[in-house]
Amino acid sequence: MKKHQKSAKNEAEMNLDVGRFFQQSAYDDFDAFAESAIAWNLDFMQLDRGGFTGALQQCGHSEVLLGRAVFNRKLEQQGESPPGMKTFVIPVNRQLHMNWRRQDVGGNDLLVFPDGRDLKSVSNESFDIMTYSLNSDRWQELVEFHGAERLMRRLHDHEVISLRPDCCLRLRQMAFGVLQHVGECSDAFDQGGYDNVLEEGIAGELIRAILTSEGHDAPKPEPRVRTRALKKAREVIEEYAHMPISIRQLSQMAAVSERTLQYAFQDKFGVTPKSYLQSYRMNQVRKALRMADPDAARVVDVANVWGFWHMGQFAKDYRLTFSELPRETLKSR
Known part of the structure; x- marks a missing residue:
């Protein structure tokens, strides 16, 4: 499967040579949202219809990052978390439902980013999460300080940890409170007053939440047959989406029945294979229009390619999907 390309902006920011910072912005374009996430390498594809609205908050420095992401559309998300950091996702929306790295997760599940592995998730509407990234060596030091070496084994074996609701609530409230206060009192943050809270405070609460929740059942991974079928089907779509391809042909190339493929896409993305293929093509047109020269490109030519x-x-x-006409996307470049 093709890996998405890092934007030039994110390439420059992956090293986090920005000192202490706080940023907060609202977006009506999911690509602009993805490109603005400092130290993250993200690529989104919209799977449902309707205009995108989102908000992004981030604060931190070279050793630690805390952020909140909110948006209203069903998106397939791919990418990479900040390099050299241990990263976690804390749900804010207790009714959160998403598929993350082949597992269905909910509002009390802590997501653990595996080192050196890609982000692969499908989020539903009302997406609202907080992310916490800490320098990997610093994380190891704090784990040892708390005498929680067994926690490292658990994190190695699990990418989703079901937290006790009260533990998840305390962790959520602490992270949210820190981010909100930094936004309101940026002078204190600029002077380094919140370094200990960002590092030791949130990390300590995170460690306690994981240890206290030991024994809770984790979500079950998807059946392997469907996982393999999805992987193959998406590879076929990426390679042949510009050509006529039927769902029967897609299922044959994925070596499963049409019904199995239907179930696999519904479970993972909440849409049919036909709808996913249509969304993929539509998103590719949008990306091409955003990159094209509005004085030289024609919408009809780009659309025909896909x-x-x-x-x-x-x-x-196109308008039902992105709440704008193709020519408006082209001219907005």
Whole structure:
């Protein structure tokens, strides 16, 4: 499967040579949202219809990052967490439901980013999470300080940890309170007053929450047959999406029945294979239009490349998906 490309902006920011910082912005474009996340390498694909609205908050420095991401659309998310850091996701929305690295997770599940592995998730509407990244060596020091070496084995074996609701609530409130206060009192943060809270405070609460919640059942991974079928089907889509391809052909190339493929896409993405293929093509058109020269490119040519030939229907579907016409995307470059 093709890996997405890092944006030039994120390449420059991956080293976090920005000192202490706080940023807060609202977005109506999911690509702009992804490109603005400091130290993250993200790539989104919209799977449902409707205009995107989102908000992003981040604070931290070279050793620690705390952030909150909120948006309203069903997105397939791929990418990489900040390099050299141990990263966790803390749900803010208790009704959160998403598929993360082949597991269904909910509002009391802590997500643990595996070292050197890609982010692969599908989020539903009302997405609201906090992310916490700490320098890997510093994380190891704090784990040893708390005498919690067994925690490292648990994190190595689990990418999703079901927290006790009260533990998750305390962790959520602490992280949210720190981020909110830094936003309101940036002078104190600029002077380094919140370094201990960002590092030792949140990390300590995180360690206690994980240890206290030992024994809780973790979500079960997806059946392997569906996992393999999804992987193969998505590889086929990425390679042949610009060509006519039926769901029967897709299932044959994935070596499963159409029904199995249907179940696999519904479980993972909440959409049918046909809808996913349509969304993939539509998102590729949008990316091409955002990168094209508005004085030289034509919408019809870009649409034709990705298999859209009936321009009236294409423009209607595009507007329903992204809440703007294709020509507006092209001119917004």
